[in-house]
Amino acid sequence: MTTRAEIVIIGNEILSGKVADEHSAFLCREFRALGVDVRRVEIIPDEVDAIADAVRAAWERADLIVTTGGVGPTPDDVTIAGIARGLGRPVIRHPDLESLVRVLYGKQPLKAAERLAEVPEGATLISAPGLRVPVVVVEKLYIFPGVPETLRRKFHAIKSRFREAPFHLKRIYLAVGEEPIASALDDAVAKFPALLLGSYPVFDRQDYRVLLTLESKDLRYLTEAHAYLLARLPQGAVVRLDDGSPQPRSAWGEE
Amino acid sequence: MTTRAEIVIIGNEILSGKVADEHSAFLCREFRALGVDVRRVEIIPDEVDAIADAVRAAWERADLIVTTGGVGPTPDDVTIAGIARGLGRPVIRHPDLESLVRVLYGKQPLKAAERLAEVPEGATLISAPGLRVPVVVVEKLYIFPGVPETLRRKFHAIKSRFREAPFHLKRIYLAVGEEPIASALDDAVAKFPALLLGSYPVFDRQDYRVLLTLESKDLRYLTEAHAYLLARLPQGAVVRLDDGSPQPRSAWGEE
Incomplete structure (x- = not known):
């Protein structure tokens, strides 16, 4: 079983465009590396009712919930009250x-x-070496601060408790656009329904036009799906293959 | 009346940590400048049911909904099916x-x-100068692509239709931490309940320790609240005052 996590980012400063959200990228990356499946990120205001609603809904769906923000001493810090409600x-x-x-x-x-x-x-309270203040946990819900450095320090200090079986990843770089490969992808998804497949066109590179990502926690299943798909792609379409999970670029998309 | 907007970002590549979300920062900043109040951002997977649930919930709450991502021709592009459901x-x-x-x-x-x-x-369909492909709209729901450049180009092409009365902002920079000012903030919020107040400590600057933001669409109300709060802050606490809304730094937070 893969842990299904949700992240609730609490902060008017993000919704009002004053600060760019850095938390979702950090937490999604960290959780993926730990083998945890992040199912949803929500960014909501510093309001007791909004927090209460988001926490209640996440509690129904998720195995693990992380909140960030709203835990200081000023009147805009209402995360504890919202979670409690x-x-x-x-x-x-x-x-x-x-x-x-x-x-x-x-x-x-x-x-x-x-x-x-x-x-x-x-x-x-979860204490760990290097933490001045422990992390507050309510069963499966972990309450983190909104200051990026503090969030990161606290997360790294306790993240080993979240580790499980890793995801395996294979990438296929293509010289053609999405339209001529769509039916091969349809076939692969029909044959391997548990495969996690992503198709990401890029517009500003010379070396490839589409990046396909294939993922599974089951390496054998992934290898079979990968071979099946490769056999169905148009001749000459594949530019490069690789595995592993370094940081791809951010200009991906589907149009 | 301020338009209450919600943003639904659809993309496994974000939840699995491969790509950092750039859309929420862009859209929150743009909407704020247009006078629109973004109430929630959700990042959800490329799955019909997840999209259907998010859209249904947002439709109940929001005056304006924007989705990004999942509108290409490959099997991971299920946004249209999800919105329809x-x-x-x-x-x-x-x-x-x-x-x-x-x-x-x-x-x-x-x-x-x-x-x-x-x-x-x-x-x-909404066409605009410079758009090769029009923006698809279902009543109050606008469907945007996930490629950042394309999203931005399309948003800028049609954003004038979202413009309304602007938010006014005043900032107060303080030489002290949050604890000694918390009761003054409590008083201000009690007296001016419609004031949008943010309190953001920073840890890595010499020139101030806390930034307060005061916002309202009603400039007179904002001015009164500002004066009221200034009169209640500890003597010598204020380092600097300013208005306007350039980009603050991202190291804000509440701990």
Whole structure:
């Protein structure tokens, strides 16, 4: 079984175009490398109801949920309240977090510092080497901050717990456009329904016109599907083949 | 009334970490400049059911919906089928699009080319100068391609139809962290509930520690809220004030 993950990115600053979302690219890449299947990313505002709705819906569908953003001490930080409402739990102060916050923010006004110790009831804390503040988890839901550096540091510190069987990838680079290969792809998908197939035209390269990606966690199935498809592509269409998963370019698309 | 928009980004290549999403940043920035309020971004897989569910939910909530991706001729391009299912309409071939496709793809296999002429029943086409292929629209839902250059070209060609009253923005840069200002922000939000307030700490700058953003479409309301908040911030906390909306940095966050 592949873990189905969802990512909920909470932040008015992203929706209002002030900050570009970096979290989805980071988390999708990391989760893929860990063998986790990200099924959905949502970017929603810093509003209790929007967060509650998104968390409730994700909870129904996903095996693993990550939220980012909205966990500071100011009034736009309502992630904890939203998650608690979505899961039908009260907000409480976690005693361990409260002790930590008193050490870290001892000199600040009590009320703001206390907010940083709030969690949905039943939350647990995950500590790891290098983390000043632990990650707050509610069963399958992991609450991460919105600051990119802090998110990354925290994610890397605990990511080993998400690791499972990897995806295998084969790539086929083609000298022709999508139209002349569409029926071969249709055949391959019909014969190998579990194959994860992507077809990405590019317009600004001389060396190929379409990149096909074939993926599966089952290497044997992938190898068979790959051979089946190669045999059906138009003669002379294939420019290059490779495996592995370095970062492709971002100019892919389907038109 | 501010238009409430939702963006549905369709693409396995993003969820599997192969390509970083560029669409949400582009569309959020453009819509904000047009005065449109983006309420949600979703990134979902190239699957008919996932698309149908996302479109159905967005249709209930939003005044304006944009989809990107999944509109080519290969089997991973199922956006049209997904939107049609989500809206409970059949897929038909649009006669004008069919004629155009025959001109543009005349030499390609008929079946693949025909797919490019498919639309949900009731769809209309928006042509504009510089567009080789028109934008397909189903009432309030605009279907854009996933190739970034093509998406941008098409969006710019028709964006004037989305323009409405602009958002006004004021920024306050602070020499102190979030904790000592949290109660002043609480007061301002209580007094000006319609104010859009953001509080973003930064960790890697010498010149300020927190950036506050105050926004409203009502300039007078914004000015009053701004003055009210300034009067309540700790003495010496304010480093700098400005208006307008150039691109801030991406290292904002709440922790």
